[in-house]
Amino acid sequence: MRKPSxxxxxxxxxxxxxxxxxxxxxxxxxxMIARAxxxxxxxxxxxxxxxxxxxxxxxxxxxxxxxxxxxxxGAVDGTAVARLEGVVLHHLRLxxxxxxxxxxxxxxxxxxxxxxxxxxxxxxxxxxxxxxxALIVEAIAAGAFRDDLPADDAAFLIIGMIQSLAMxxxxxxxxxxxxAVGERLLAVQIAGFRAAPPPGVDA
Amino acid sequence: MRKPSxxxxxxxxxxxxxxxxxxxxxxxxxxMIARAxxxxxxxxxxxxxxxxxxxxxxxxxxxxxxxxxxxxxGAVDGTAVARLEGVVLHHLRLxxxxxxxxxxxxxxxxxxxxxxxxxxxxxxxxxxxxxxxALIVEAIAAGAFRDDLPADDAAFLIIGMIQSLAMxxxxxxxxxxxxAVGERLLAVQIAGFRAAPPPGVDA
DNA sequence: CAAGTATGTCAGTAATCACTAACTTGTCAA
DNA sequence: TTGACAAGTTAGTGATTACTGACATACTTG
Numbered sequence: 001m002r003k004p005s006x007x008x009x010x011x012x013x014x015x016x017x018x019x020x021x022x023x024x025x026x027x028x029x030x031x032m033i034a035r036a037x038x039x040x041x042x043x044x045x046x047x048x049x050x051x052x053x054x055x056x057x058x059x060x061x062x063x064x065x066x067x068x069x070x071x072x073x074g075a076v077d078g079t080a081v082a083r084l085e086g087v088v089l090h091h092l093r094l095x096x097x098x099x100x101x102x103x104x105x106x107x108x109x110x111x112x113x114x115x116x117x118x119x120x121x122x123x124x125x126x127x128x129x130x131x132x133x134a135l136i137v138e139a140i141a142a143g144a145f146r147d148d149l150p151a152d153d154a155a156f157l158i159i160g161m162i163q164s165l166a167m168x169x170x171x172x173x174x175x176x177x178x179x180a181v182g183e184r185l186l187a188v189q190i191a192g193f194r195a196a197p198p199p200g201v202d203a
Numbered sequence: 204m205r206k207p208s209x210x211x212x213x214x215x216x217x218x219x220x221x222x223x224x225x226x227x228x229x230x231x232x233x234x235m236i237a238r239a240x241x242x243x244x245x246x247x248x249x250x251x252x253x254x255x256x257x258x259x260x261x262x263x264x265x266x267x268x269x270x271x272x273x274x275x276x277g278a279v280d281g282t283a284v285a286r287l288e289g290v291v292l293h294h295l296r297l298x299x300x301x302x303x304x305x306x307x308x309x310x311x312x313x314x315x316x317x318x319x320x321x322x323x324x325x326x327x328x329x330x331x332x333x334x335x336x337a338l339i340v341e342a343i344a345a346g347a348f349r350d351d352l353p354a355d356d357a358a359f360l361i362i363g364m365i366q367s368l369a370m371x372x373x374x375x376x377x378x379x380x381x382x383a384v385g386e387r388l389l390a391v392q393i394a395g396f397r398a399a400p401p402p403g404v405d406a
Numbered sequence: 407c408a409a410g411t412a413t414g415t416c417a418g419t420a421a422t423c424a425c426t427a428a429c430t431t432g433t434c435a436a
Numbered sequence: 437t438t439g440a441c442a443a444g445t446t447a448g449t450g451a452t453t454a455c456t457g458a459c460a461t462a463c464t465t466g
Contacts (some may be wrong), residue, residue, distance in 0.1 A: 164363030192395020
């Protein structure tokens with residue numbers, strides 16, 4: 001089963017991503033990848049000189065997939081709030097398709113060894129934050145969100161909701177419908193952003 | 204340097220927790236632990252027959268420390284909201300003291316191999332959720348939070364805020380003051396819970 | 407003080423890992 | 437058709453890892 005290198009490389013990356021979900025990103029061996037594909041271990045090294053090169057490629061692949069999801073043109077119309085919901089739910093759908101994503105993004109395989117790679121990932125996450133923050137700012141300007149809402153922190157709350165939901169979903173047996181639960185939590189969070197300022201003090 | 208086994212065991216566990224922060228829970232070797240303590244590798248195995256036993260002990264140690272933080276009697280007085288803030292900030296202080304905590308809690312070392320251990324951790328997390336949920340219910344009853352707030356989901360939002368903040372703090376250089384940022388984010392989150400129901404529709 | 411036991415070291419072992427060199431086979435263009 | 441290169445295999449290597457058994461030395465208790 002001979003394949004052109006580009007195909008084989010893609011196959012190796014996809015296999016690594018798939019295994020990362022079940023085994024854990026840091027525990028995958030080149031032998032496992034080779035076995036899953038149906039080639040010998042040495043073949044893996046023909047296409048990726050170092051094992052770390054696989055993860056570097058995976059990282060750029062994942063960041064591009066994420067950017068795709070964030071910048072999709074379909075999310076251009078509608079209110080800012082609707083677009084915010086669109087971006088968040090789209091990201092959740094991406095995670096549902098690729099459950100290893102959160103685990104890979106925080107793995108030492110990517111963060112521990114390789115400094116430029118770490119920067120790439122941090123920049124990607126930063127972009128996500130900026131995107132959400134911009135939508136929140138827009139929603140405030142449109143009067144949908146309270147005008148004393150700190151957009152920066154609010155964006156972190158949204159991202160936190162996504163991340164922790166994904167983690168819970170991953171550690172639990174994936175029994176729930178990730179997107180459905182996310183939709184519910186997002187509604188609660190957005191309701192809090194929408195509401196008028198708190199009436200008074202409580203202490 | 205001969206020590207009683209209980210002391211040595213504690214020393215090994217603390218060293219493992221400390222190394223988990225810098226190296227990553229899944230990458231720690233018995234050699235690293237031994238070296239850090241100043242004994243030979245074989246000594247580690249005298250006190251923990253299997254390497255996994257170290258992590259099992261660490262897990263019960265961590266869960267008990269967390270329970271301590273959640274159930275501290277000092278948090279009994281004050282309004283429900285004030286106690287909620289107390290519990291959250293106390294948990295953040297615990298993380299600041301033990302930065303490896305989030306990484307250990309989601310590591311495959313604890314979740315992948317050992318099924319009963321996984322249950323212990325899930326139960327601990329569940330307890331935390333219940334604790335926060337109960338405080339939210341109380342705050343709703345007291346009129347501090349809107350009465351249409353779903354306590355279950357709101358508790359998940361709080362926990363998500365903590366977890367993602369801890370993760371960001373860990374991956375970034377720990378440059379920020381974890382507790383201070385947490386206080387700020389928590390205020391935003393709670394403001395959303397307090398506010399009156401959203402005035403209208405946006406689409 | 408003597409003896410037993412708890413703690414520690416020394417020196418391994420088998421398994422596993424990333425990675426390599428030499429050789430073979432498929433593919434495609436001249 | 438053939439020559440050249442791309443893709444795959446075989447059979448290793450040294451390094452690392454969790455773990456073990458035999459021996460040494462400190463404590464402690466009768």
